[in-house]
Amino acid sequence: MTEYGQHSEVIETAARPRGFSPKLGEALRSAVKGLIDTVYPPQCIGCRSAVAEPSTLCPRCWSSVKFIERPFCERLGTPFEVDLGGPLLSPLAIAEPPVFERARSAVIYDGLGRALVHRLKYGDRLDLGLAMGRLMLLAGRDLIADADLVVPVPLHWTRLLKRRFNQAAVLSSTIASLSGLPHEPALLVRRKRTRPQYGLSRAERQANLQGALRVRDGMEPFVEGKRILLVDDVMTTSSTANAAARALLKAKASHVDVLSFARVVNGP
Ligand SMILES: [Zn+2]
Known part of the structure; x- marks a missing residue:
């Protein structure tokens, strides 16, 4: 059935005088949603082409995003080129063990992954925050399952004043509300x-x-005594996450894990 067909059927159903029933209420709701979608059709968060659901990527953008999946370093979350089997640590995690316990990121900071980070930072945040938060929820599911509290990496107040919001806090509040974890x-x-x-x-x-x-x-x-989930938009090196983890451990956090939307990965 065409989209037009769906809408006209819903409106026809809604207009029929049957008295108020849950079915009619539902029909009215879909009619209103239909009208909103006609005026403001949901757009892909990557390329703004029309999509069925709001806060999603179209199939083309989805296939262009470089998601980080196993095999990756169990401490730093950085992807490996080849799967050598079993839980692995990267040479960097062995040479310079991080202060935090585990880091995970949804995507590589490149192409569309980088564009989304920039768009979140400079505006356009509600739809993006939800979409990016959902991807982080998947990438960080093990960390979220163990966490007691979600905390964003803060901005300095002068930057906050200039930009009006902290993009890491947009993501951390989305993750907290989607997972039901407390947010500070x-x-x-x-x-x-x-x-x-x-x-x-x-x-x-x-x-x-x-x-x-x-x-x-x-x-x-x-x-x-809490296991803290630290959230940031992009992780470049481990330095900021380490500094935040150090501060949290000094205040007697039991563990600190880090979840970011994107991760800078050097090399081929
Ligand atoms: Zn797209």
Whole structure:
């Protein structure tokens, strides 16, 4: 049946004088939804072409996104080129074990994955936040199953003032509401304005973040003994996640896991 056919049938059903019944209520609801969809048809979050459901990707965009799936490093969540079987750690996770327990990301920060991160950051956030949060829910299902509390990586207040919202908090609130986990968006604070991490050496990154993140005064009891799920939009290196994990562990969190939408992966 064509879309037009569906709509006209629904409206006809809704207009028939049968008295109020749950069936009629349902028909009216679908008629209203039909009208809304006609005026504002759901769009693919990647290319804005028409899709059946809001907050989704069209098949073409779906196939162009590089999802991160096993095999990946069990600590850092970075994908491996070949499957060597069994749980694996990357050489980096062995050489420089992270402060956090496990990191997972939904997609590689590349192509459409990168475009979605940028669009979330600079506007266009409600539909995107929901769609990206859903993908993160899948990628982070093991972490979410173990978590007690969801916390976003904070922005410095001057950046928050400029941008008006923290994109990591948009994602963490979506994950909290989809999973039913408690959410503490103001638990971590960024004490100083840090330079972007990209392109800095490991020592520079550590110096850049030294003491930059801490648990807000008086909020330590929310952290003690809890397994925290730290959420960010994109993970470049482990430095920010490590600095946040260090602050949370100092406030006696039992474990810290990290879930980001995208992950920068170097090399071929
Ligand atoms: Zn698309």
